[in-house]
Amino acid sequence: ARVKFYEDVQQNDIVVVNDSYPGPEIRVRRGDTVFVNVHNQGNDGFTIHWHGVKQPRNPWFDGPEFITECPIQPGTNFTYNVVLSGERGTLWWHAHSDWTRGSVHGAIVILPAQDETYPFPTPDTEQTIIL
Numbered sequence: 001a002r003v004k005f006y007e008d009v010q011q012n013d014i015v016v017v018n019d020s021y022p023g024p025e026i027r028v029r030r031g032d033t034v035f036v037n038v039h040n041q042g043n044d045g046f047t048i049h050w051h052g053v054k055q056p057r058n059p060w061f062d063g064p065e066f067i068t069e070c071p072i073q074p075g076t077n078f079t080y081n082v083v084l085s086g087e088r089g090t091l092w093w094h095a096h097s098d099w100t101r102g103s104v105h106g107a108i109v110i111l112p113a114q115d116e117t118y119p120f121p122t123p124d125t126e127q128t129i130i131l
Contacts, residue, residue, distance in 0.1 A: 014103040015042045015095075022130050023106030026093065030113045034082040038072055045071025046100045050082050050108065052091035058083050063096040071097055084110060088119075090128060105130070 017023030028034055038048060047070075049063030061080045062068045072078045088110045095104035107128045112118055 015046075015100050016103055017106065020106075021103060023093075023104060025107045025109060025128055027109045027111070028084060029111045030084060030086065030088045030116065032084050034080075034084065036080045036082065037077055038080065039077040040072045040074050042100070043074055044098070044100070045073045046095045046097035046104065047071055048080060048093055048104070049096040050080075050091070050093050053082060053087055053108070054085060055083055056085070065097045088112060092130070 014021070026034060026036070036048070040046065045065075047063045047065045050061075055062050058081065059068045061082060065071050069078075091108045091110065093106055093108055095101050107130060109128060
């Protein structure tokens with residue numbers, strides 16, 4: 001994708017997800033298992049890290065490049081199996097490889113499980129902000 005950051009300044013190509021910067025929000029419930037199929041259409045390999053998500057007995061989907069998995073090579077895909085356990089609230093996912101960390105990221109909103117309530121009054125509305 002081509003992104004123009006400031007008026008009258010050079011444009012640069014960056015890697016983004018689904019033509020979106022930041023990438024798409026993932027909205028799930030506590031205890032869910034999420035399957036995310038990543039198709040790498042870029043020029044370099046990368047991995048995705050599910051920041052703040054504990055994945056006991058599931059380390060090969062955690063994202064640290066060359067530690068728990070090999071990068072997803074250009075022109076290939078990989079399906080992540082993200083197991084949510086006790087997490088709730090807003091976390092984030094991000095690329096875990098070199099320069100893609102700066103542009104490949106997005107929010108993970110984890111709502112209470114279907115049979116649970118919020119630990120505070122249910123919000124009337126919400127807005128996700130990524131800083």
